[in-house]
Amino acid sequence: MSTAAAVRPARLSLTDTARVGASGLSARPLRSLLSALGIAIGIAAVTSVLGISASSQAALIAQLDSLGTNLLQVQAGQTFGGSSSSLPLTAEPMLTRIAPVLVESSVATVAANAYRTHYVPAGETNGIQVKAAKTNLLEALAGTMSEGSFITSATENYPVVVLGSLAAERLGFDHWIPNATVDIGGQQYLVAGIMNSMPLAPDIDRSALMGYPQAMNGFGMSAAPTTVYVRTTPDQVDAVGSVLPATVNPANPNEVTVSQPSDALSARIAANDAFNSLFLGLGAVALLVGGVGIANVMVISVLERRSEIGLRRALGATKGNIRNQFLTESLLLAGAGGVAGVALGIVITLIYATTRNVQLVVPVSAVAGGIAISLLLGAIAGLYPAIRAARLSPTDALRSV
């Protein structure tokens, strides 16, 4: 036998290393399962939090996209004296002269309340506002009708209203009934339809809308709007916003408030993050506990398997082979926990997405990150036990029975 050949240790192939590591786990299936569970729970928590947040954010972003961020809302602010004012009558004609303005619409507050019938006590307004609306309001707000139809040029002259989603609910309409009426200012108004919720204009949800001519005839309201909605070309939103006050109210630009309603939605997307970090923190704690659990199991495993270590050294395993065996075992344990955790997290996210009726979104970073983190934990947890196993002297290992 050639001595030179004999003293060069063979390398263990990756599959052999994996096989040896796995054999240690399959010999103790229950223990392996339980110790992988800690990591699985932690990863499932992290993956599902990220998945749920991504799914709901995707839904919000999709909503934002469909509603558009190019809506500006112009409101008559408070006068210096404190009473709420209307915008000048010239406001709307002036606005249409601004080139980037695509659509312009408005509402005006009507000094009346809406009730289901005239028997309802006057105090029970339910927070429902009565407003006059331009017939193109839906177009400007990217709103839709749930049932029935909006005020048209034909119905704007008559006692006809459409109800916002909340207003309809509060007036007791589960769904729209043709020929149903509500009582406004002692007169019966035909309910022409019910609108879907309008995230960009929550106050419309709480309103009963009639045509401008009817409001002017019935309640002596002036034609001056209280809120104007403006759609601009998307790249000119800021520019239009800055010229709006002076355009709408040249005399008192300070009394005009310009806002971008989509900001509220954007804020909700951001608010999600703060809530998530709490759950991510809890997931991190679960992961830490899982990692400690694996380290614990690995230390016990090394103690229990001293004679196996001695035998393997006698069969020719190097210290490195022994270290890799236990490190692989720990990595497999944590990796299996990670994969199971990611799968569980996806299932939880799927359940959330189906119940909330939003599209399932699982960030790739959550999946890859979850598995990477569990492998890292496995490496950290297994390193010390593996090094201890490798350092064990073969004779000590063989003598311990």
Next chain:
Amino acid sequence: MVASVQSDAPSDAVMELVGVRKTYPGPVEVLHGIDLTIGRGELLSIVGPSGSGKSTMLHLMGTLDLPTTGSVLINGVDVATLSDRQLSSFRARTLGFVFQQFYLIDGVSAVDNVANGLLYSGVSLPKRRSAAIAALTRVGLGHRLYSPPAKLSGGERQRVAIARALIARPAIVLADEPTGSLDTQTGQEVLALLRELNGDGTTVIVITHDPAVAEAMDRQVTIRDGLIVSDVARTLEVAR
């Protein structure tokens, strides 16, 4: 009939212990200067009472431990000059071990336990498996290939261990009390296997406290309190 034997020419020595002393922390000196030369193809027993240092000697001859002073030479190479990695490789290719406690890995079939004997020599899994099947068949366990150790009798377990020791065709097989956990009949079968292995040219060193086992070997080295007290060999004609 019985003659004291000096080893053959040094070139034919497969294992040499020169002035070997071993001190354990304590300090306790367990071996007090062992000189022993074992020729290629010998069938040898090291016999002595409990605590006399037999296992310590086996560990030194098996490169699992190094002598405190003196040297162990295998195939003329002083094992003290080799690194831990080189010693591991040396064990994988040159040495086979059989232990009283068998040391089979639970939850792993007989075939895979035997195949582990080639694991650290860089042999591929299919080749390891087919060699393991051949080795198990050779020790008479061709019908128990896929049994887990827990389902085997003591004698069968030791035969699996012997198959694992011989699978890599080592030059030297070291057996520490191979019959220690077996009844006389099964012990005899295991010894017959070791003798058969020796018939193929493998040097077989059996450590035992049992004089009956020792007498079944061609050469008997007796140690007591860490010293060799006798070294006798029988001619083959007498032994058979």
